[in-house]
Amino acid sequence: MRVTWKRLxxxxxxxxxxxxxxxxLSLAGAVAQTAGGQDNKTAWDSYKNRPSRPSTDQHxxxxxxxxxxxxxxxxxxxSYPRQWDGFDVAKLAKDRGMRGVLLKNHWxxxxxxxxxxxxxxxxxxEVFGGLSLDTPVGGVNPQAxxxxxxxxxxxxxxxxxxxxxxxxxxxxLKENRAFVSVSRDGKLLPEVLExxxxxxxxxxxxATGHVTPEEALxxxxxxxxxxxxxMIVTHPLLGPQSTxxxxxxxxxxxxxGAYMEVTAGTVYRDTPARMRAFEAIRKVGPAMTFVSSDSxxxxxxxxxxxxxMAAKGLREGGFSERDLNLMFxxxxxxxxxxxxxxx
Numbered sequence: 312m313r314v315t316w317k318r319l320x321x322x323x324x325x326x327x328x329x330x331x332x333x334x335x336l337s338l339a340g341a342v343a344q345t346a347g348g349q350d351n352k353t354a355w356d357s358y359k360n361r362p363s364r365p366s367t368d369q370h371x372x373x374x375x376x377x378x379x380x381x382x383x384x385x386x387x388x389x390s391y392p393r394q395w396d397g398f399d400v401a402k403l404a405k406d407r408g409m410r411g412v413l414l415k416n417h418w419x420x421x422x423x424x425x426x427x428x429x430x431x432x433x434x435x436x437e438v439f440g441g442l443s444l445d446t447p448v449g450g451v452n453p454q455a456x457x458x459x460x461x462x463x464x465x466x467x468x469x470x471x472x473x474x475x476x477x478x479x480x481x482x483x484l485k486e487n488r489a490f491v492s493v494s495r496d497g498k499l500l501p502e503v504l505e506x507x508x509x510x511x512x513x514x515x516x517x518a519t520g521h522v523t524p525e526e527a528l529x530x531x532x533x534x535x536x537x538x539x540x541x542m543i544v545t546h547p548l549l550g551p552q553s554t555x556x557x558x559x560x561x562x563x564x565x566x567x568g569a570y571m572e573v574t575a576g577t578v579y580r581d582t583p584a585r586m587r588a589f590e591a592i593r594k595v596g597p598a599m600t601f602v603s604s605d606s607x608x609x610x611x612x613x614x615x616x617x618x619x620m621a622a623k624g625l626r627e628g629g630f631s632e633r634d635l636n637l638m639f640x641x642x643x644x645x646x647x648x649x650x651x652x653x654x
Contacts (some may be wrong), residue, residue, distance in 0.1 A: 320394040326460075347560035352488040354417070354475035355446070358391035363610030366394040371619035375635045377408035378652060380437070380643035382469065382543075383574065384614050385607025388423075392609040397424045398432040400607075402612055407615040410640070411437030413468060417475050418447040420459040422467030429464065439647055439650055441469035443520070444506070445476035451502045453509055460513040468647045470510055471545060472503075472520030472530060480521045483552045494526050501532055503569065509540040516646050518543040519569075524556045531567045541646050542569040546605065548577050548588050558594050559645040574605040577610075578628070579620035589628040597634040601642040 342520035379405065395403065397414050404412050414421040414428070421440030428438045441459070442448065448455040451472065459467040474480075475490040481490035493503050507530070510517050517539050519527040524547070531542055544564045547556040556564065561571055577588045592600050602625075604617040612620065622635055630638075636654040644651050 315580065315638050330531045343583045352486065353390075354421075354488065355390045361392075361567075363392070363608070366610055366613060368613055369616045371616045372407060373619040373622045375617060375622045375632075375639045376615055378410045378654070379408075379618060380411040380413075380647070380649070381409065381604045381614050381618060382413045382514055382601065382643050382646060383546075383572065383603035383605045384414050385416070385605070386414050388424075389416060389607075391417060393545075393607050394611070395607065395613060397421070397428045397438070401428050401436050402433040403613055403615055405433045405436040407619075408539040409436065410644075410652075411439065411647070411649065412614065413439040413441060415441055415443070415469075415471075417443045417445055420439040420448070420455070420462065420467060422459050422462035422464070423508075425466040426462065426464040429466070434600065437647075437649065439466045439468045441467055441471065443471040443474050443475050443490075444491065446489045446491060450476070451493060451500065451506055453502060453505045456506055456509045456513075456515075460509070460515065466476070467515070469516045469518050469543070470506065471518040472522055474521045477521040479526070479554075480552050480556060493522050499526075499529055503530065504533065504537075507534045507537045507539060510534065511540070514540065514648070516543065517637055518545045518572075519547075519554055520545050521553045522551060524560050527554045527556070528560065528563060528567075531564055531569050535567055541648075542567070543601075543646065544569050544571050544617070546572045546574045546577070546603075548591055549574060558591055561591055561595050565595045570646060571595050571600045573602050573621075573638070575602060575617035575621035576605065578602070578624040579617070579623075585624065585628075589630075592625075592628075592638075597637045598642070600638050601646065602638045603643075 336468050385398050386400045387393040420442040425438045425440035444451045478490045478492045500544045517534050547554045604614040606614045606617045
C-alpha cells in the first residue's frame with residue numbers, strides 16, 4: 312500500500328495538491344483560533360487541581376423528581392474531577408424516581424456513553440447523550456455532528472454550540488488559549504450554518520452554548536429558518552462569561568421557540584441571581600423554561616439533590632406544582648422527543 316501511495320505522489324502531484332486544499336477548506340472553520348498566541352492551555356486546567364471535599368449524597372426527595380428529566384448531567388469519564396460516572400448518575404436518578412438523564416461532556420460526544428449505560432447499567436431509565444462543539448472535537452465541526460448522530464442506538468440528542476472554548480468566554484476571561492468562533496463581522500460562519508442544517512436534517516436539538524447574547528439570537532433565528540424543531544438557550548442567567556441575556560433578549564428567544572434553561576444552583580442559592588431568575592421565568596413563562604442540575608463537580612450536590620433543592624427554591628418563589636411539572640418533566644421530555652406524560 313505504501314508503494315502505491317508513493318507512486319501516486321510522483322505521478323500525480325496535482326491530486327495531492329487538490330486533496331490538501333480540500334482538507335484545508337473543510338477544516339478551516341473547525342480549527343480553533345487563539346487569543347493572543349498559542350500556549351497549549353486548556354479550559355479544564357483550572358479545574359484539575361482545584362481543592363474540594365468529596366460530595367455527600369443528601370438523599371433528598373421531592374414529588375417533582377418522580378418523572379423528572381435532567382438534560383444537563385455532567386459525569387465521568389472527564390478531564391477533571393467528577394464525583395460520579397455515567398453509570399452512577401443513572402442509578403442516582405432512577406433511585407429517586409426520575410425518568411431520564413442526558414449526560415454532558417464539554418470535550419467529547421456522550422452518545423456512546425449513553426449506549427453503554429443503557430446496556431450495562433441501571434435499567435428502567437432513559438439515558439441520552441450530546442455533543443459540545445469545543446476545541447477537542449474540532450470546534451464547530453460538521454463531521455463531529457454527523458458522527459454523534461450515527462452512533463449506535465442514536466441516543467445523541469443535543470448539540471451545543473461552543474461552551475468553555477467559545478470565543479466569547481475566552482475573551483471575557485482574558486485567557487490565552489484556543490477558542491472557537493461562531494461569527495465574524497456580524498454574520499454566522501459557514502460551518503455554523505452547515506451544523507444548523509445537520510441538526511435539522513437529523514432531528515436533533517440545538518443548544519446555544521456560551522456565545523454572546525447577540526450571537527445566540529442570530530443562531531436561533533437561522534436555526535428556525537433552517538427547520539430546527541427544538542432549541543435551548545443554554546443557562547442564560549449564570550453569569551457574563553456565559554450567554555448572559557437581558558430579560559427582553561430572553562423573551563425574544565422564547566418568541567423564536569427556544570426554551571430557557573435554568574440551572575438548579577441559580578434558584579436554590581439565596582443570591583441576587585435567584586431573584587433575577589424568578590423574574591426571567593415569569594417573563595418567559597414556565598411553558599418555555601426547563602430546569603437542569605448542571606451537577607457533577609466533586610464537592611457539589613449530586614443531580615437529584617440539586618433538582619430537589621431547586622424545586623424547593625422555586626416554590627419559595629411562588630411557582631406552582633403545575634409550573635414545576637412543566638419545567639422538570641414536560642418541557643425536558645419535549646426537548647428530547649420523549650412522549651409527554653400528563654401530570
